[in-house]
Amino acid sequence: MNVRFILLLVWGLFLWSGCEQVGELINPKQLPELDERGIVLSQDQVMPRDTIRASIKATNPLEGPLQYDWHADGGSFLPPFDNDTVFWVAPLSGGLYHLWVIVKNEDGESASPRRQINVISTSEPVVNILEPQDGAYFVTGQSCAVTIQAEHENDVSIVRLLINDHLMGESDNAQNGLYLFNITLDETMVGKTALKAEATANNQLQSKGQDVIYIYVGGILPGENEQ
Structure with a gap:
């Protein structure tokens, strides 16, 4: 195959392409x-x-x-x-x-x-209490940070935190799928205390999922000099 033939072939393809484009302009699809x-x-x-x-x-x-x-x-x-x-x-x-x-x-x-x-998913939201750890020990008056992970195929509408089945707070503001709470432990929580997280799915069924862990809260004994 010589150079002249190659040039003629390229020129022919160029002309054919140009004719096709002109044809589309004259007779648009x-x-x-x-x-x-x-x-x-x-x-x-x-x-x-x-x-x-x-x-x-x-x-x-x-x-x-x-x-x-x-x-x-x-x-x-x-x-x-x-x-x-x-x-x-x-x-x-x-x-x-x-x-x-x-x-x-x-x-x-x-x-x-x-x-x-x-x-609409019929499954329950997946809920996990990431912090604190199950079995963690605290004392009254101490602050306790609670981190809850909640996910659902139809998204989560709200997450609630309960301690011994008493509502302590709720949130619809997730940060990368995490819901953050901060509570102060008091005398009513002394002993084995249940932390429960409940999540409600954002669908017509409002299906719910939950996770429960237990922490231990100790009371502070009065000092010898206290009256």
Whole structure:
């Protein structure tokens, strides 16, 4: 293969590419036109294994049928799932999932914006008291920092701290999934004391999870010089 042939080949490819671009300017592609509402869902908040209907309105500026290619990042579609309307079955695991569709004609394809679906988890929040350690020893009047970790697929709405089943505080302000409390131990807590953390999931079920540890609180004995 000589240099002249290579130059002619490169020049031919350049001309072909240029002609194709000019052709697209003269006769622009007529892609499927999707309704501005995008995908319409029968529901956007469901329980695991629930089935919802999803549909898209599209018109073809060309003659002929349209092709529909549906996608989801979880769950499954009931066959057939190549029409403008499909049925999607939610997965067992709760969380946020997305549906979208690609509509094709002879000239190309148009993709819809993604629609979000909230699958409500039936599981309880995962709760752990990280500090103090189970079995830690304190004395009355001492400050006790409590760190609680709480997580859920649908997020956590609120975390409560109870001591011997008495509410000591609640928080909806998480710092990297951690909820921080600070309490002062008093005479009512002397002995074996139960620290309980309760977390409520941010869903319709308001499912709850908890963790319990026990600390020991000692009283301060009066000094000999105290009257």
